[in-house]
Structures are given as C-alpha cells and as structure tokens.
Amino acid sequence: MDxxxxxxxxxxxxxxxxxxxxxxxxxxxxxxxxxxGPNGAGKTTLFNLIAGDIPPSSGRIELFGEDITRHPVxxxxxxxxxxxxxxxxxxxxxxxxxxxxxxxxxxxxRGHLTVGRSLRSARxxxxxxxxxxxxxxxxxxxxxxxxxLSHGERRQLxxxxxxxxxxxxxxxxxxxxxxxxxxxxTLTGLLSGLSRDCSLVMIEHDMDxxxxxxxxxxxxxxxxxxxxxTPEQIVDDPLVREVxxxxxxxxx
Amino acid sequence: MHTEIxxxxxxxxxxxxxxxxxxxxxxxxxxxxxxxxxxxxxxxxQLQLLTSGLITGMVAMSxxxxxxxxxxxxxAQMAFYGMAAYVVGIGxxxxxxxxxxxxxxxxxSAAVLAGLFGLIAVRSSGIYFLIMTLALLxxxxxxxxxxxxxxxxxxxxxxxxxxxxxxxxxxxxAPLYLVTVIVAAASYLGLRWLLRTPFGLTLQxxxxxxxxxxxxxxxxxxxxxxxxxxxxxxxxxxxxxxxYYHGVVxxxxxxxxxxxxxxxxxxxxxxxxxxxxxxxxxxxTVLISVVSYLMQQWFGTSHYWTVVGLIFVVVVKNFxxxxxxxxxxxxxxxxxxxxxxxxxxxxxxARAPAGNGTxxxxx
Numbered sequence: 289m290d291x292x293x294x295x296x297x298x299x300x301x302x303x304x305x306x307x308x309x310x311x312x313x314x315x316x317x318x319x320x321x322x323x324x325g326p327n328g329a330g331k332t333t334l335f336n337l338i339a340g341d342i343p344p345s346s347g348r349i350e351l352f353g354e355d356i357t358r359h360p361v362x363x364x365x366x367x368x369x370x371x372x373x374x375x376x377x378x379x380x381x382x383x384x385x386x387x388x389x390x391x392x393x394x395x396x397x398r399g400h401l402t403v404g405r406s407l408r409s410a411r412x413x414x415x416x417x418x419x420x421x422x423x424x425x426x427x428x429x430x431x432x433x434x435x436x437l438s439h440g441e442r443r444q445l446x447x448x449x450x451x452x453x454x455x456x457x458x459x460x461x462x463x464x465x466x467x468x469x470x471x472x473x474t475l476t477g478l479l480s481g482l483s484r485d486c487s488l489v490m491i492e493h494d495m496d497x498x499x500x501x502x503x504x505x506x507x508x509x510x511x512x513x514x515x516x517x518t519p520e521q522i523v524d525d526p527l528v529r530e531v532x533x534x535x536x537x538x539x540x
Numbered sequence: 541m542h543t544e545i546x547x548x549x550x551x552x553x554x555x556x557x558x559x560x561x562x563x564x565x566x567x568x569x570x571x572x573x574x575x576x577x578x579x580x581x582x583x584x585x586q587l588q589l590l591t592s593g594l595i596t597g598m599v600a601m602s603x604x605x606x607x608x609x610x611x612x613x614x615x616a617q618m619a620f621y622g623m624a625a626y627v628v629g630i631g632x633x634x635x636x637x638x639x640x641x642x643x644x645x646x647x648x649s650a651a652v653l654a655g656l657f658g659l660i661a662v663r664s665s666g667i668y669f670l671i672m673t674l675a676l677l678x679x680x681x682x683x684x685x686x687x688x689x690x691x692x693x694x695x696x697x698x699x700x701x702x703x704x705x706x707x708x709x710x711x712x713x714a715p716l717y718l719v720t721v722i723v724a725a726a727s728y729l730g731l732r733w734l735l736r737t738p739f740g741l742t743l744q745x746x747x748x749x750x751x752x753x754x755x756x757x758x759x760x761x762x763x764x765x766x767x768x769x770x771x772x773x774x775x776x777x778x779x780x781x782x783x784y785y786h787g788v789v790x791x792x793x794x795x796x797x798x799x800x801x802x803x804x805x806x807x808x809x810x811x812x813x814x815x816x817x818x819x820x821x822x823x824x825t826v827l828i829s830v831v832s833y834l835m836q837q838w839f840g841t842s843h844y845w846t847v848v849g850l851i852f853v854v855v856v857k858n859f860x861x862x863x864x865x866x867x868x869x870x871x872x873x874x875x876x877x878x879x880x881x882x883x884x885x886x887x888x889x890a891r892a893p894a895g896n897g898t899x900x901x902x903x
Contacts, residue, residue: 339755365757377752379745390745393738394756413738449756 290353292317292457292487293338298347300330300337300511307333309511311347315504317456318484322498323491324522325508326531331491332374334508335459338489339371340364351457365394368456374465374491376446380435384426384445387434388417391449416453424448424478440471444478451482460490464497472497499523507531568729575721579714587713589829590822591785594724597821598778600805601728602771604817607806609735610767611665611747615799616657616673619680620772622793624650624779629697629789630690639703647776653680654772655765662764665750677794684791696790700783710784720781724818727774731814734770743767801828808855810862820862827851 295313299306308330315321323331337344340361349357356364379387392413421427424444429437434445443463450458463479464472476497482488492498498505499519507515507522509531515522522528579587599617606612624646631642661672684691691697702710710716734740742763745753750760783789792798801824809820831851832844 341751341755361754362757362759365755371755373752377749377755379748379752381748382741382744386741389738390741390753390758391756393742394753394758449752 291315291350292319292352293489294348294350295338296348296350298334298337298344298349300333300342301345307511308337308344311508311511311513313506313513315457315487315489317352318487319504320488320502321490321504321506322502322519323489323506323508324495324498324528329508330511331508332461333511335371335461335489335491338459339369368454369459370450370452370455370457371459372446372450372461372463374461376442378434378442378445378449381433383431383433384421384437385414385417385430387445388420388448389413392416392420392452394452419453420448420451423451423481425474440467440474443467443471443475447475447478455486457487457489460488460492462491462493464492464494476500495523568725572721572725575725576718579717584713587717588785589826591713591717591720591781593822593825594720594818595778595782595785595821596801596805596825597809597818598724598727598781599775599802600809600821601724601731601814601817602774602778603802603806604809604811604814605731605774606767606771608811608813609740609743609747610764612662612764612768613670614661614673614768614771615670615803616654616661616677616680617771617775617802618794618799619657619677620650620654620775621779621782622680622684622789622791623653624776625783625789625793626684626691626697628780628783629700632703633697633700643780646780647773650776650779651769651772654775655769657772658765658768662761662768677796677799681791681794684794691791694791696788696792698788700787700789702784702787711787716781716785720785723777723781727777728814728818731770731774735814739763804852806862808852808862810859812861816862 291314293313293315295311298308298311300308311334323334325331333342336342338349340356340359340363344357347357348355351364351367351369354367356367356369359367379390382390418427418430421430424447426441426444426448429441434442437445443465447460447463450460460479464475467475472494479488479490479501488502490498490502499522503518505515505517505519505522506513507525507528514531515525515528517525578590582590599621602620603614603617606614606617627646627649628639628642631637631645632639657673657676661669661676664672684696685693687693702716704710705715705719708715710719735743742753742758745756746758746760746763754760779793782793802821805820805824806817807820808823809816809818811817828844828848831847832842835841835844835847
C-alpha cells in the first residue's frame with residue numbers, strides 16, 4: 289500500500305537561510321504523527337510545503353503514491369489533504385453552520401464551480417455540516433456567528449473546517465494553542481475520536497497532548513529531522529532532550 | 541438528541557427564510573407598484589431623472605457587487621457600460637442592425653470585455669486591483685477616442701434611435717422608464733437570489749479569507765473572475781438602457797467623472813448592499829440635478845461640483861456604511877426616535893437591530 293505522505297529530501301531556502309533541510313518522512317494511512325521542535329525549527333514551513341502554499345527548493349512530496357510536488361493548493365485539497373492554522377482562520381461574519389458548510393462545499397470536487405452543482409447537493413452538504421458540528425462538539429452553536437464563539441470553541445471550529453468527509457490527511461498546526469487545561473482535554477477527546485481512515489500530522493508544544501494522541505514523533509531542529517520514534521523512545525532520547533526539552537527537563 | 545437538534549435547526553432556518561421572504565415580497569410588491577404607477581403622476585422631467593438615476597444605480601450595483609461581495613474595488617465598470625453602449629450605437633445606428641440583435645450582442649460584449657479585464661485584474665487585489673481597473677478604464681477611453689473610423693472619436697455616435705417595445709417607442713420617457721424599472725428590478729432580484737446560494741456564500745468566504753478558501757479547495761481566482769463577468773453583464777445592461785436614454789455615446793461615458801459618479805452612488809447607498817447602489821444612483825442623480833439648478837438660479841454659475849462634493853463628505857463621514865448600511869449607532873438613534881413617535885407600546889420601532897451593518901446583507 290502506498291504511503292499516505294512521503295517526503296523525499298524536501299528542502300526550502302529563503303535567501304541564504306535554510307528553513308527546511310533534506311527532510312525524509314514516510315507516513316502510513318491512518319497514522320498519527322506529532323511534529324515537535326523548538327520555535328523556528330521549520331515546522332510550519334514544512335506544513336506550508338506539504339499544503340502547497342510555497343514550493344520546495346528541492347525534493348519530492350507524494351500524497352497516497354501520487355507526486356504532488358508541483359500541484360497547486362486546491363489540487364492537493366481535492367486529493368484529501370486538509371490543514372488547520374495556528375491562528376484560527378475562520379469566517380467571522382458567518383454562522384458556525386455556514387463556516388462548516390464552506391468546509392464541506394470546498395473539497396467535494398475537482399475545480400468545480402459552486403454555481404448550480406452545489407445548489408442540487410446543498411441538502412446533502414447541510415447533513416454533513418450537522419455531522420461535523422456533532423464531531424467537534426458545536427451542534428449547540430450552529431446558528432452562532434463565529435466571532436461570538438469562545439477561544440476554545442473557535443479552535444474546535446478550526447478543526448471542523450478541515451473535517452470534510454473525504455479528508456484523508458490532516459495537518460494540524462498547534463490545535464491546542466492558547467487553550468485552558470479543560471479545553472485541551474475536550475480537544476484531545478475530539479482528536480482521539482477521529483476516524484482512522486484519516487492520517488494526522490500535528491505540530492504541538494504540549495508534550496502530554498502530543499504524546500497521548502500519536503504513535504510516532506518526529507523532531508525537527510534548525511529545519512532538519514533530528515529524531516524519529518515512538519513517544520516513549522523520543523522522551524528518552526538524550527539528543528531530543530538537548531534540542532527540545534532543554535536538557536534534563538521532565539516531559540511526561 | 542442529535543435528531544432533535546437537526547429538526548430544530550432545519551425548522552429555524554426554514555422559518556427565518558420564510559418570514560424574511562414574505563416580508564421582502566410584500567416590500568418589493570409595494571415598491572414595484574409605486575414605481576410602475578409613478579408615470580401617472582410625475583412629469584416627463586421627473587421620469588427622465590429617475591430613469592437616468594436607475595441606470596447609474598445599476599452600474600453602482602455592479603460596483604457594489606464586486607466591492608461588497610468580492611472585496612474588489614473596480615473603477616472599470618463604466619468601460620463595460622461604454623462597451624455595451626458603443627455596440628448598440630455602432631451596430632444599430634452605423635450598421636443598421638435590429639435591436640433584437642444589437643442588445644444581446646451589447647450585453648455579451650460587455651461580459652467579454654469584463655472577462656478580458658478580469659483575466660488581468662483578478663490576479664491583483666486591494667489597491668493594486670483598483671489601479672489596474674483604472675488603467676483598463678483609461679485604455680478603453682483611449683481606444684474609444686482614437687479609433688475614429690469605428691467609434692467616431694471625440695464625437696462618438698449620435699442620433700441613435702431607440703427601438704419599439706409592444707408598440708411604444710423607448711425614445712419616449714414613460715416606456716423607457718418602465719423598461720428601466722423592470723430591468724433594474726430583475727437584475728437586483730437575480731443577483732440577490734444568486735448571492736443567497738452556496739455561490740454567494742463562497743464569494744463572502746473569498747472576500748473575507750481568500751487564503752483559507754484556497755486551503756479548503758475553492759478556486760478563488762475563478763470565482764473572482766466569474767463575479768467580474770457578472771458585474772460586466774449588469775453594467776452592460778445599464779449601458780444599453782443608457783444609450784437609448786441619451787441617444788448618443790461618446791468616450792466620456794468611460795471618463796473619470798462618469799466613473800466617479802458611479803463610485804459615489806455606491807458609497808452613498810452603501811457598498812454592502814445591492815439595493816443601496818440603485819437608491820444611491822437615484823439620489824446622486826437627483827442631487828446633482830437639484831444642486832446645479834439651484835446654483836444656476838442663485839449664483840448664475842454651473843459650478844455645482846463643489847457643493848455636491850461637500851455633501852458627499854458629510855454623507856461619507858456620518859454614514860460610513862452608506863445610508864442603507866446604517867451602522868448600529870445610527871440605527872439605535874433612529875429606533876429611539878421612531879419609538880417615541882409611534883408610542884412606546886407599538887413595538888415596531890423597538891425591535892432589536894438585525895446585523896451590525898458591516899457585513900453585506902443580501903438585500
């Protein structure tokens with residue numbers, strides 16, 4: 289079976305600075321992977337490369353066995369790739385239901401127009417909206433505008449936007465950023481409940497959360513992949529302690 | 541529990557839509573009845589003024605469509621208007637083609653021109669988009685001015701005969717007024733319907749967060765381009781009516797003054813609503829006419845722009861969302877006044893304000 293995501297020697301330079309350097313990665317379908325690393329390690333840049341916001345300087349990106357290195361953003365989305373943002377990028381003027389509707393409408397086709405076609409399928413999309421709202425715990429807020437949600441609910445909606453029914457690989461950029469411990473617990477529950485049909489790659493600074501949700505951890509430092517293993521291996525790795533945990537810090 | 545929420549959501553959505561629709565249909569029916577019956581009361585001059593205002597209003601509506609729903613501030617709308625006007629003028633007057641052929645061709649040409657402009661312009665955004673459309677407007681002006689053998693150069697095409705509809709000549713004030721009312725209303729209703737479909741929701745998403753929409757798999761530029769073509773069609777329809785109204789078309793239709801009147805109309809009406817464009821067009825046209833008349837009477841001068849400009853400053857300063865997108869503060873004041881006038885118990889004036897006036901409402 290093809291890897292869900294395969295990175296081969298992916299690098300990206302900005303002028304003289306190497307943000308991502310020769311990264312190799314192989315993810316199985318359904319796998320959960322945490323991407324760790326100190327600030328400025330190139331985690332979000334790597335996400336931007338995978339999502340297609342910026343092209344890599346060199347290397348090859350494959351999604352489910354297909355080379356998508358030169359594909360535009362939308363073409364990757366049609367192939368099942370989704371992402372969330374570190375800073376919630378919601379449609380503040382629209383209701384939760386309308387936000388999720390856009391999330392459900394966008395991915396379901398290839399270069400479709402939203403005229404006509406989506407009018408016929410609108411009913412099915414609304415059903416999907418309610419399903420997604422249920423999954424992210426927002427079914428009680430469907431008619432609330434996104435701007436009126438609490439920070440925690442906004443993070444839940446941020447994830448909801450990425451949960452189309454044909455999502456097969458979701459990149460989560462610090463899903464728990466700025467959340468209280470209770471909100472973190474809600475979010476951890478939500479993420480662990482996601483279908484295994486879908487792979488997850490997660491940037492997360494909260495080690496407890498990252499380690500609880502994933503079976504593989506990849507550590508980036510200065511753009512390079514410096515360690516890879518199960519959560520247990522990573523926590524015990526002296527090199528990782530040095531670059532990320534700041535020496536003898538107790539992580540787990 | 542899930543099913544319960546589902547039925548209540550669906551019911552609530554359907555209920556709101558039904559209630560909104562019933563109210564809108566009543567308002568629209570009353571307005572249309574008034575507009576259609578107006579020729580019985582009004583003078584020819586008033587009808588002409590209203591016709592001219594509605595035509596400007598349609599172009600302003602096409603401007604608001606782009607600005608309010610696509611986040612694209614376009615100065616090129618009068619080029620699409622001019623394109624349609626020239627096609628009717630050249631085709632009908634110079635080549636003697638029937639209106640049945642020139643009118644569809646004119647609207648199509650305006651759409652094609654908007655499509656061509658759009659290919660270039662939708663790649664930029666913000667101030668760059670504005671400058672780009674200004675450049676394209678100037679290009680159109682230049683071609684109209686200098687391609688003398690076809691466009692007639694500075695003088696343009698004159699003596700354009702309006703066709704007959706059901707035995708009435710559109711050269712007469714009342715028939716042209718009625719046709720204009722119908723075309724403007726149909727354009728407005730069509731756009732309003734379209735903006736309430738998923739396509740409209742998509743456009744709002746693209747206006748607010750284009751990068752997120754891209755990350756959700758939408759073809760952002762394609763949607764922008766389509767909106768541009770659509771605005772070209774509306775401006776083109778206005779151009780057809782405009783050329784029959786004036787009987788002439790010259791490069792001035794795509795001049796800066798004409799384009800600014802459109803922008804001002806849209807601003808006065810409020811770019812966040814479509815009907816604001818129509819109302820703004822009428823208001824600005826009437827205002828210019830009244831002010832220039834009074835200046836002529838009182839001071840014997842035709843320098844009305846200074847006064848009109850001052851009025852715009854006041855309007856824009858006090859109604860930043862246009863008189864139709866009245867902001868929450870003004871709305872509260874209005875409501876308090878209305879409540880006092882109608883008595884505290886009437887309830888109508890005390891109704892909670894809907895929306896905050898900043899987000900486009902599809903009305």
